[in-house]
Amino acid sequence: MQDKSSFNLDGDYYSSKFAEQRKGEGDTLILNLGPQHPSTHGVLRVMVELDGEYVRRAEPVLGYIHRMHEKMGEVKTYVQYLPNMGRVDYLHALAWNWAYVGAVERLMGIEVPPRAEYIRVITCELNRICSHLLWWGAYVLDLGGFTPILYAFDDRENIMDILQMVTGSRLTYCYYRFGGVSSDITSEFIAQTRAFVDRFRKRIPMYHDLVTGNMILRGRCEDIGVISLEMAKRYGATGPVLRGTGLPYDVRRAEPYSVYNQIDFDIPVSEAGDAMARYDVRLAELEQSLRIIEQALQQLPDGPYISADVPERIVPPKGEVYFAVEGARGKIGVYLISDGSDKPYRIKLRAPGYSNLHVFAELAQGTILADAISILGSLDLVIPEIDR
Amino acid sequence: MTQILQYLVMPLVHIVVALAAILTFIALNGLILVYVERKVAGFIQRRPGPYEVGPQGLLQPLADALKLMAKQLVMPRGADSILFWAAPLLSFTPVAICLMPIPFGPNLTGWNVNLGILLVLAFSGLNVLALCLAGWSSNNKYSLLGAARAVAQSVAYEIPLLLSVLCIAFTTGSLNFADVTASQSHGLFSWNIFVQPLAFLIFFIAALAETNRAPFDLPEAESELTAGFHTEYSGMGFGLFFLAEYSYMIVVSAVGSVLFLGGWNGPFLSGHWWMLGKIYALILVMMWFRWTYPRVRFDQLLNICWKWLIPLSLMNLLGTALIINLVR
Numbered sequence: 001m002q003d004k005s006s007f008n009l010d011g012d013y014y015s016s017k018f019a020e021q022r023k024g025e026g027d028t029l030i031l032n033l034g035p036q037h038p039s040t041h042g043v044l045r046v047m048v049e050l051d052g053e054y055v056r057r058a059e060p061v062l063g064y065i066h067r068m069h070e071k072m073g074e075v076k077t078y079v080q081y082l083p084n085m086g087r088v089d090y091l092h093a094l095a096w097n098w099a100y101v102g103a104v105e106r107l108m109g110i111e112v113p114p115r116a117e118y119i120r121v122i123t124c125e126l127n128r129i130c131s132h133l134l135w136w137g138a139y140v141l142d143l144g145g146f147t148p149i150l151y152a153f154d155d156r157e158n159i160m161d162i163l164q165m166v167t168g169s170r171l172t173y174c175y176y177r178f179g180g181v182s183s184d185i186t187s188e189f190i191a192q193t194r195a196f197v198d199r200f201r202k203r204i205p206m207y208h209d210l211v212t213g214n215m216i217l218r219g220r221c222e223d224i225g226v227i228s229l230e231m232a233k234r235y236g237a238t239g240p241v242l243r244g245t246g247l248p249y250d251v252r253r254a255e256p257y258s259v260y261n262q263i264d265f266d267i268p269v270s271e272a273g274d275a276m277a278r279y280d281v282r283l284a285e286l287e288q289s290l291r292i293i294e295q296a297l298q299q300l301p302d303g304p305y306i307s308a309d310v311p312e313r314i315v316p317p318k319g320e321v322y323f324a325v326e327g328a329r330g331k332i333g334v335y336l337i338s339d340g341s342d343k344p345y346r347i348k349l350r351a352p353g354y355s356n357l358h359v360f361a362e363l364a365q366g367t368i369l370a371d372a373i374s375i376l377g378s379l380d381l382v383i384p385e386i387d388r
Numbered sequence: 389m390t391q392i393l394q395y396l397v398m399p400l401v402h403i404v405v406a407l408a409a410i411l412t413f414i415a416l417n418g419l420i421l422v423y424v425e426r427k428v429a430g431f432i433q434r435r436p437g438p439y440e441v442g443p444q445g446l447l448q449p450l451a452d453a454l455k456l457m458a459k460q461l462v463m464p465r466g467a468d469s470i471l472f473w474a475a476p477l478l479s480f481t482p483v484a485i486c487l488m489p490i491p492f493g494p495n496l497t498g499w500n501v502n503l504g505i506l507l508v509l510a511f512s513g514l515n516v517l518a519l520c521l522a523g524w525s526s527n528n529k530y531s532l533l534g535a536a537r538a539v540a541q542s543v544a545y546e547i548p549l550l551l552s553v554l555c556i557a558f559t560t561g562s563l564n565f566a567d568v569t570a571s572q573s574h575g576l577f578s579w580n581i582f583v584q585p586l587a588f589l590i591f592f593i594a595a596l597a598e599t600n601r602a603p604f605d606l607p608e609a610e611s612e613l614t615a616g617f618h619t620e621y622s623g624m625g626f627g628l629f630f631l632a633e634y635s636y637m638i639v640v641s642a643v644g645s646v647l648f649l650g651g652w653n654g655p656f657l658s659g660h661w662w663m664l665g666k667i668y669a670l671i672l673v674m675m676w677f678r679w680t681y682p683r684v685r686f687d688q689l690l691n692i693c694w695k696w697l698i699p700l701s702l703m704n705l706l707g708t709a710l711i712i713n714l715v716r
Contacts, residue, residue: 031529037614053533053686144602144683150433216603216682369533370685 014061018047028056035064041138042383044357048364048372055372058364060357066387073347078104078178078314081344086172088349089385091131094124095327096349097176102257103323103334104178107316115303116180117259121296122193123163123175124325125289129200130159131328132282132289135380139279140211142377143220148211155200162192178314180306190297197290204286212283221276225363225375228273236355239330240285241379243269244277251326263295275378282380315342329353329380353379353386403488406498410487414635421634422449424668425675432679456630459623464527467620471525476621476628479518482511483635490642491566493652493660504565505553508643509546512598515636516542519600519617522629526620534616537606537686541597544693545604549594551701552587555708556580556647569651579650584708588648590701592670595640597689599633602678606686641670 019030034045043064049056069088073081085100086093098120105112112120133156137149160170166185167175175182211217227237229245242249248267252260268284270277318340324333330352339345356379364372423438423446430437438445463472489504491497501507516539523535557563559580560571572578581588597604608616618629645651645666652659684692 029529029532031533050533052536140682144605145681146429147433147679150435154434214682216684219688220682220685368686370683 014045014059015047018049018057018059022049035061041377041381044376044381044383044386046360046376048369050369053368053370055364055367055369058361058372060360062357062387064387065384067384069388070347070349073344075343077342078316078344081347082177083172083174086169086174087384088351088388089327089329089332089353089382090172091134091382092127092328093171093173094120094127094175095325095332097173098124098258099323099325099327099332099334099349101176101178102325103321103336104314104316106323107319107321107336107338108178108314110179110310111307112179112258113304113307114259114301115184116305116307118296118300119166119181119185119305120176121259121263122185122293122300123166123173123181125292125296126159126163126193126196127173128328129286129289130156130163132286133159135282135328136207136211136279139377139380140217142373143217145211145214145217148207151203151207151210155196155203158196158199162189162196165189165192177306177310179310180304182306184305190300193293193297197294201287201290204283207283212279218276220370220374221279221378222272222274224275224367224371225378226273227359227363231359231362232273235359237330237359238352238355239327239380240278240281241330241356241359243267243281245273246271251324251331255324257323257325259296259299260292262299263292265292265295275374278378278380313342315340324350327352329382329385330356349388351385351388353381353383357381357386403499406488407484410484410498414483414487414631414638417638418631418634419449419453421637421671422452424671428672428675429679432676453627456627457624461625462620462622464620466527468525468527471521472620473625475518475522475525476625476632478521479515479632480628480635482514483632483639485511486639487642489565490646491569491651492642492663493658496652496660497566500564500566502562502564505557505563505568505643505647508639509550509553512636512639513542513546515598515632518632522621523617526617528620530613530615530619531617534606534608534613534619537613538600538617540686541600541604541606541689544690545594545597545697548590548693548697548701549598551698551705552584552591552594553643553647555584555587555701555705558705558708558712559583565646565651569646569653572650573653576650579648579653581648584648584704586700586704587708588644590697590704591644591648592673593692594697595644596674596677597693599636599640599674601633601637601674603681603684604689605678605683606689637671637674638667641667641674644670 015030015032022028022030029050031048031050032045033048035043045061045064046058047061048058067087069084072084076084082100085096088096133152137152140148163173164170166183166189167173227241227245229247232242232245232247238249246269248269250267251257253267265288268281268288270280316338318338320335320337322333322335324331326332331350332352333350335348335350337345360376360379363375367375426448427437438448441447441451463469486508488498489501489507491500519538520535523531523538526532556568560568562568572580576582600606600608608618613619618626621629642663645663649666652663654662
């Protein structure tokens with residue numbers, strides 16, 4: 001009889017439940033990946049049943065970084081809740097800023113001045129590049145390539161410096177306000193952004209040279225974790241995961257908000273549905289984001305950066321509202337019910353990572369452990385966003 | 389009396405001195421290679437690497453070593469204590485014997501034996517046993533998976549390694565490292581890398597896999613298995629595995645330089661400098677690979693071996709044998 005007190009032999013609720021459902025003949029090994037594990041990018045926990053190196057079954061366990069963001073929305077006033085949004089998905093914080101601010105604006109009927117809309121587009125796209133760069137580095141790191149993440153961080157650092165100039169922070173931004181943004185962009189910001197766009201455009205081919213064409217990398221990505229369009233729809237996957245299956249669904253085009261319909265950009269898609277398709281889509285999106293930033297800088301109108309007729313006390317009328325934006329990981333939705341007080345009655349945050357993660361359990365079945373890690377990485381998960 | 393002195397004591401003294409010298413060489417190289425690896429990584433990744441401790445960070449490896457030695461040795465509950473501590477020792481000790489028959493210079497051979505190549509191959513094979521023991525005795529699932537990978541990988545890659553070395557043994561007609569070196573002393577193009585380029589390529593790839601270096605570092609793939617077979621080791625337990633890895637890099641580079649790059653042969657400088665330079669050149673290539681390539685997958689790794697390296701090395705061996713027969 002094994003020593004029951006040994007902590008790696010007795011499990012908790014999840015591992016014992018998972019072990020009970022052990023199926024298949026022969027000896028299988030139940031392995032607990034996480035919540036502290038190098039490839040889960042945060043505190044995701046995945047239970048896997050292994051037959052040798054093959055994954056029989058995989059099950060993500062969530063909730064290790066649940067911070068009650070939705071409940072906090074019910075007890076804080078509309079303004080007090082603003083900083084929370086930068087912390088839901090810390091990698092694309094401005095998109096979450098936008099989703100919440102946009103929902104409240106739609107509910108109250110606040111008009112956003114055009115300059116503010118353009119500033120939002122520029123900063124949000126910069127933040128998207130930031131997020132994709134981190135994903136790219138971390139994904140190659142998952143596959144065992146150490147070096148690319150440091151090159152990605154070089155550019156990421158540049159963006160963070162630029163965003164720091166106007167937002168005041170480097171990661172958990174709280175920049176958008178009801179009816180505009182908190183501060184106007186400076187000429188220095190514009191000059192540095194232009195310089196960054198030029199520099200980064202030259203660096204993308206280098207990324208492709210270094211990593212995309214690598215035989216080993218392609219061997220680790222191609223035909224791994226193939227998602228069909230039907231499957232993506234079944235799980236409600238969005239963002240690059242969905243676009244990697246060939247459907248050009250992008251909230252910026254499907255439910256146009258702000259000034260995106262005045263900007264010319266493509267929606268990159270890839271038909272294959274494998275990890276490489278998701279990789280290609282994200283890298284192509286980098287270039288599209290650069291195009292958007294360039295055009296937005298060109299079209300940037302003069303005028304106020306925040307609407308003058310926003311009341312000091314935000315008390316929206318009774319009602320319900322839904323507002324969605326395209327985040328780096330997919331569709332970010334905020335559903336808000338107001339009972340006419342200064343606090344939301346209920347706020348529901350739709351995190352794209354949550355839906356994207358659930359594809360994993362089905363995808364990982366029958367793959368090799370190393371492939372399961374590759375698939376997990378290719379979904380671009382941010383666990384704080386999933387747990388909220 | 390003089391006969392005893394001549395045939396028993398003198399060789400013993402010789403071996404002890406050689407062993408001590410080799411152990412010093414290994415320990416010193418461990419420190420140097422840690423520093424070099426970090427500086428090379430820094431150079432490739434466009435960062436300075438260590439530079440805080442000592443001038444240009446030169447004392448960093450010493451600080452690291454001190455830290456490892458000062459750390460508490462932790463053993464997980466339920467682990468097999470004898471095997472658990474035997475594994476790092478077993479991983480490290482064969483290295484000293486592996487370096488014994490290698491001629492580092494015209495008169496710098498630890499122990500000139502006729503079956504030197506066989507000796508090195510036999511003792512370097514012991515490393516996998518150590519990894520296997522470490523994985524098994526740790527009572528940890530990650531370690532076990534890492535050990536299973538290490539065994540499968542080593543068993544597969546030992547074959548092309550042996551076959552490529554055998555080609556050299558065929559052309560030289562000897563298993564003695566000194567003879568192999570002597571056969572390459574007629575200028576640059578007598579080096580075996582030009583005589584047997586395919587064998588060198590296979591040898592180098594197989595050697596990378598044997599030493600568990602990237603892109604074949606699957607037994608310790610940290611994104612999948614946290615740290616693979618040495619997940620549970622702390623302090624000097626880990627330190628010994630670490631030292632063993634670097635020592636095996638020296639061993640395969642030394643064997644590679646003797647077999648393919650002409651050993652200590654070279655103009656102007658004394659032989660041992662050439663040998664050292666060649667060893668370090670090969671090690672630098674290994675480091676360059678590590679910081680450039682992603683890791684291959686397990687089945688891909690075995691596919692490369694069984695479908696490409698073994699047939700190729702067999703063909704190479706047969707071709708070599710045929711040519712030798714025709715020439716004679």
